[in-house]
Amino acid sequence: MRYVLCLSFLIFFAFLTSVDVGASGENEEVICTEDYEMIFKPSNNMPICVKSSSVENFLDRGYTLPIPTQENLRVGLLFSTTGDYSTYGIEGQLAALKAIDDFNEHLKSIDKEEMSLIPEIVNLSTNPENTLEQVKKLHADGVDVFIGPETSAELAMIKPYVDSEQLLVISTSSTAPSLAVADSIYRLVPDDVHQGKLISTLLEVNDITTVFLLVRDDIWGNGLANAIIESYSGNISQISYDPDDPLYEDKLQELSDLVAAEESIKNIAIGVISFGEISEFLLHGIDYDNLDDVRWFGTDSNANEKKITDNEQIAAFAEKVSFKAIQFASDYDNPIHKEIESKLYLELEYLPSTYAFAAYDAVWLVGLSMLDVESIDSSAIASTIQNTSQFYTGGLGELTFNDAGDLVSDNYDIWFVQEGTWYKDPNNIVESALNNLTEKTDEIVLTDNLEYVEQVIIHEEPAAGKDHTVLVLIVLIIVISTVAVFSVWRLRKLLTQLKNSTHIDKSEPTPEPELTEIKSGIVKLSTKEILQHCIQTHSALVADKSIEFLDSSTKDIEIKSDEKQILEIFSPLIKTANGLVGAYGKIEIGVDDGEKNVTFYVKDNGDGISKEKQDRIFKKDDPNTSSGLMLSQESVKEMGGKIWVESVSYLGTSFYFTIPKLK
Numbered sequence: 001m002r003y004v005l006c007l008s009f010l011i012f013f014a015f016l017t018s019v020d021v022g023a024s025g026e027n028e029e030v031i032c033t034e035d036y037e038m039i040f041k042p043s044n045n046m047p048i049c050v051k052s053s054s055v056e057n058f059l060d061r062g063y064t065l066p067i068p069t070q071e072n073l074r075v076g077l078l079f080s081t082t083g084d085y086s087t088y089g090i091e092g093q094l095a096a097l098k099a100i101d102d103f104n105e106h107l108k109s110i111d112k113e114e115m116s117l118i119p120e121i122v123n124l125s126t127n128p129e130n131t132l133e134q135v136k137k138l139h140a141d142g143v144d145v146f147i148g149p150e151t152s153a154e155l156a157m158i159k160p161y162v163d164s165e166q167l168l169v170i171s172t173s174s175t176a177p178s179l180a181v182a183d184s185i186y187r188l189v190p191d192d193v194h195q196g197k198l199i200s201t202l203l204e205v206n207d208i209t210t211v212f213l214l215v216r217d218d219i220w221g222n223g224l225a226n227a228i229i230e231s232y233s234g235n236i237s238q239i240s241y242d243p244d245d246p247l248y249e250d251k252l253q254e255l256s257d258l259v260a261a262e263e264s265i266k267n268i269a270i271g272v273i274s275f276g277e278i279s280e281f282l283l284h285g286i287d288y289d290n291l292d293d294v295r296w297f298g299t300d301s302n303a304n305e306k307k308i309t310d311n312e313q314i315a316a317f318a319e320k321v322s323f324k325a326i327q328f329a330s331d332y333d334n335p336i337h338k339e340i341e342s343k344l345y346l347e348l349e350y351l352p353s354t355y356a357f358a359a360y361d362a363v364w365l366v367g368l369s370m371l372d373v374e375s376i377d378s379s380a381i382a383s384t385i386q387n388t389s390q391f392y393t394g395g396l397g398e399l400t401f402n403d404a405g406d407l408v409s410d411n412y413d414i415w416f417v418q419e420g421t422w423y424k425d426p427n428n429i430v431e432s433a434l435n436n437l438t439e440k441t442d443e444i445v446l447t448d449n450l451e452y453v454e455q456v457i458i459h460e461e462p463a464a465g466k467d468h469t470v471l472v473l474i475v476l477i478i479v480i481s482t483v484a485v486f487s488v489w490r491l492r493k494l495l496t497q498l499k500n501s502t503h504i505d506k507s508e509p510t511p512e513p514e515l516t517e518i519k520s521g522i523v524k525l526s527t528k529e530i531l532q533h534c535i536q537t538h539s540a541l542v543a544d545k546s547i548e549f550l551d552s553s554t555k556d557i558e559i560k561s562d563e564k565q566i567l568e569i570f571s572p573l574i575k576t577a578n579g580l581v582g583a584y585g586k587i588e589i590g591v592d593d594g595e596k597n598v599t600f601y602v603k604d605n606g607d608g609i610s611k612e613k614q615d616r617i618f619k620k621d622d623p624n625t626s627s628g629l630m631l632s633q634e635s636v637k638e639m640g641g642k643i644w645v646e647s648v649s650y651l652g653t654s655f656y657f658t659i660p661k662l663k
Helices: 002-018 052-060 086-109 128-140 152-165 192-205 219-231 248-260 278-285 312-320 335-348 354-373 378-383 385-391 449-459 469-505 527-543 563-580 611-616 627-638
Strands: 036-040 047-051 071-080 115-124 145-147 168-171 185-187 210-216 235-241 268-273 295-297 324-328 412-418 421-424 523-526 548-551 558-561 586-593 597-604 643-648 652-660
Touching (some): 036 052, 071 086, 071 354, 086 335, 145 354, 152 219, 210 248, 235 248, 278 312, 335 354, 527 586, 627 643
Parallel strands (some): 268 295, 548 586
Antiparallel strands (some): 597 652
């Protein structure tokens, strides 16, 4: 009986110590200290604080946890769905809304339903003053994050206000070089310095010695014109026009007079730096006898412009003058790009421009950054956008920003019109510049990727006299390819299931292979050999999940160090990466050279590590820190180096450690 009483007393005492008695009271705000969590009594729903280790016991007895507060990040969508930029505005708005839907589904799939993105739609028309007014209204209503605006004139107008209020803005098509400055404005496009050089290269390769440049008189038009003038070796005459009052006939008459004054038109081209009003210039150009005798070119804001191909007269004139425009390109082989393209095509009924993919990726960058910082605060989200981009691959492909927050890319497409339809040249623009672009377009292979082939088959009547056998063969190839892909997928799935069942049935773990030719002590080493030994050592570990495990470094560096100790540092890092990566994931190891150190790394594309856990991952007093990671840290310090981790939740993790170069 004595023992029963003692045991009862101990249980009662343990219960008392687990409950924070001082955190009760009907009118008191309950704040739980470290190692305690808040729960609610089943009888009166009063909050109390209990030890974290006791929460499960209380839940079993009917206590409840606090309902998570819903955190909605409202995102202002600033797209011009009317006016002279409406083609891209409609595409961009649609892509952003699709991205928000997809990202909210992603949040549900990872049990983060307490967070969501909410679109705040504003229909604009490239009027800078109106755009600023709408941004102010939305900000006053609590919106601090914006996708758009698209044009540089609008972005320049809102920039002082954005800077003063510390708003986060991601533009999907503003390219003016004058806006390439470090601020909280990101642009998911490269600036026009590069486009200007590429246009100049194309002109020079095609023996164009004189250019008459019709320029939209705003920050974007003048910026791109200056970029072309600075890099072009030929003669340029510039005619500027007011976008609010273009005076099409007057400007085209000036162009006609300039062309007429030339002795020869063989080496002349007309360039137009404009938005959708390009269609009006082309339409009115039909009335001038000499303007269809020279070649015309446009820019990124004309490529795939529907206002040109929606009118038969304009499309015919564009084809007659060999009208071409360049626009920076997406990663077309990327499966994410193809998936997004399919979704947009179903609603647009044509293939979207690159800017639509920029809008889609902008939403995901914002959402993933919100997850990473676990906050809807715009400043916190802005602070991690660049870091998030390093781990994100979307519709545009892999993203790299420069110091000004603009996308870095040298991949451009050449677009042209033929038979009333926009096409992309099958070659990258850098390669195309080496070919004579004055060839007749029916002599070039036309391509607009597989989806375009399907569009032609579905929506266009075959021309008279063409062999239907070609279409039949294309359809057969698509069907056979689909069956083959499905068969391979089924086979891989069965193999994975068989491998998993075999792994479960084993009673003993798979032994690691013996190390061969691993050197101990301070000796001269090849980093390639170290990394190959590392792969050899851990290949069995990652094989069970069919993880791609590779050395991604490009250099073989000679160092003096202890190979065995380096491999012992690598081992816990690779095991941690293996735990974060799912089946068919990827783990990369490698090395970067430095002046005084070499930096080894382990990178994965797994679930990532939260900011909170990153801060504690190497702390000795943290019970969640693995002994292996602590040993890695101690070994690195012993060798005189540093070790750290970088990670974005749900995108991947990178471990780095440095080793000093010994003489």
